[in-house]
Amino acid sequence: MRRVPLFDLSPIHDDLHDQFLDACNAIIRSGNFILGHTVEAFERSMAQSLGCKFTLGVSSGSDALLLALMALDVQKGDEILCPSFTFFATASCVARLGATPVWVDVCAEDFGIDVEDAERKVSSKTKAIISVHLFGQCCDCQAVQSFAQKHKLWIVEDVAQAQGAQYNQRQAGSWGTIGAFSFFPTKNLGGFGDGGLVATNDVDLAEKARCLRVHGATRKYEHTYLGGNFRMDSLQAALLNVKLPHVNDYIRQRRRNAQFYQQQLGSLEHFITLPKELPHRYHTWNQYTIRVHQGQRNALQSFLEEHGVESAVYYPKTLDLQACMQNVSTDKGIATHVAHTLANEVLSLPIFPGLTLEQLEYTCVTMRKFFTQQ
Ligand SMILES: Cc1ncc(COP(=O)(O)O)c(C=O)c1O
The missing domain is CATH 3.40.640.10 (Type I PLP-dependent aspartate aminotransferase-like (Major domain))
Known part of the structure; x- marks a missing residue:
């Protein structure tokens, strides 16, 4: 593996x-x-x-x-x-x-x-x-x-x-x-x-x-x-x-990796939302964070893990729900619904500079395998 x-x-x-x-x-x-x-x-x-x-x-x-x-x-x-x-x-x-x-x-498009x-x-x-x-x-x-x-x-x-x-x-x-x-x-x-x-x-x-x-x-x-x-x-x-x-070179490598995911995972857009670089912006891709629909996020993460691909959830719980924030903060009675949805859907995939083409390909193949076996 x-x-x-x-x-x-x-x-x-x-x-x-x-x-x-x-x-x-x-x-x-x-x-x-x-x-x-x-x-x-x-x-x-x-x-x-x-x-x-x-x-x-x-x-x-x-x-x-x-x-x-x-x-x-x-x-x-x-x-x-x-x-x-x-x-x-x-x-x-x-x-x-x-x-x-x-x-x-937060805005779902750019977080x-x-x-x-x-x-x-x-x-x-x-x-x-x-x-x-x-x-x-x-x-x-x-x-x-x-x-x-x-x-x-x-x-x-x-x-x-x-x-x-x-x-x-x-x-x-x-x-x-x-x-x-x-x-x-x-x-x-x-x-x-x-x-x-x-x-x-x-x-x-x-x-x-x-x-x-x-x-x-x-x-x-x-x-x-x-x-x-x-x-x-x-x-x-x-x-x-x-x-x-060297930091600009590291960022260029991150951008290349993001482009690869963009091309290779496009066919899964029915199941997941890919992150996008919005107009007027230069994205540095510190994280490549997809949104996984239909409550499949945790199952996908486990499947990736079983196949040797690490991923992470940034962040599983919004700050308004943290215990230490209950008496010191407020949402003024208007809940942050998009934030709550994102906490249930986000999954960050490997994107670090130095990630090899083989590792990128394997990650994409494993992702596709998960969704095609559904
Ligand atoms: C959005 C954000 N703010 C603040 C921090 C805090 O930075 P540090 O870990 O250097 O204290 C982090 C680090 O993870 C972060 O991601």
């Missing part, structure tokens, strides 16, 4: 192995392990690639989101519009600050926040909207921007899954007031452990975030804000500096 992993870093890491070791050796010899010029060099490269004025390397994507909201002074009494179909960290950062996540539905539903849930307490670019494609950035301008809201972009994605040829993370990135190993630019970044064009926000990253200190032992330890390690930055020049 063949085996197709959901994710494997060895095809892209093997080529860079010696450079990784050189980068680590340089940091070990330098004796500087936190922030410093290696992190600054990474921040400069990221700022350039994003077209953003200010970037700050931080400890994780979750911390990037928390730091972004702290820099915006989000606090108890504030409402933040947030999709209910996303990774937990998108909304937990809101609740951790004592503010209220207000659940907004992004549904501005029409946001329109029903915005109030005088709303301070910001969190736009998540889920699975590697931008949400409708134009619609989010018009909505935010109309209601005078900040936009916090959750770019954890979509580094390199574009909307109208503008980079994800450069549309909002502030963007949060993750370098969790499976992301488009995967690090070696946890890491993240915030990006903004607002000088005051950048300066405040810079202080908050080091316990809110404006000078050593002068704590102006109640910050935290959100610092990026130099080793992390050194290794990311090696990978960053």
Whole structure:
């Protein structure tokens, strides 16, 4: 039996192995392990690639989101519009600050926040909207921007899954007031452990975030804000500096894999909905997430597993239904129906860079076998 992993870093890491070791050796010899010029060099490269004025390397994507909201002074009494179909960290950062996540539905086509539903849930307490670019494609950035301008809201972009994605040829993370990135190993630019970044064009926000990253200190032992330890390690930055020049190539490989699925699985459109790259967008395919109809998702996943093909459900339970969110969030009496449907239907297939043609073909053959034996 063949085996197709959901994710494997060895095809892209093997080529860079010696450079990784050189980068680590340089940091070990330098004796500087936190922030410093290696992190600054990474921040400069990221700022350039994003077209953003200010970037700050931080400890994780979750911390990037928390730091972004702290820099915006989000606090108890504030409402933040947030999709209910996303990774937990998108909304937990809101609740951790004592503010209220207000659940907004998502669009089935791009999994992004549904501005029409946001329109029903915005109030005088709303301070910001969190736009998540889920699975590697931008949400409708134009619609989010018009909505935010109309209601005078900040936009916090959750770019954890979509580094390199574009909307109208503008980079994800450069549309909002502030963007949060993750370098969790499976992301488009995967690090070696946890890491993240915030990006903004607002000088005051950048300066405040810079202080908050080091316990809110404006000078050593002068704590102006109640910050935290959100610092990026130099080793992390050194290794990311090696990978960053290759990220566009990794994305091109993901795009080729998506195109293959598109061609090979088209005949199954009666049973499944394939994800699409929508007009004006450049999809980075961090995940290739299909929707499986007629309650067949779990059976398909088991069949794939029995045949050696790994897959995953991102996400089986929406955030409005999570136990810890029951007393701290609201959907304002309007359930997020599309999000709930997606949680029952989605299945992500292997798409990582370095996936071989043979593995792709085998995955498609196994998919077709499942549906033709019905
Ligand atoms: C949409 C989204 N937001 C936030 C995060 C949090 O990033 P991290 O794991 O680096 O803390 C993730 C990571 O999985 C994510 O997918």
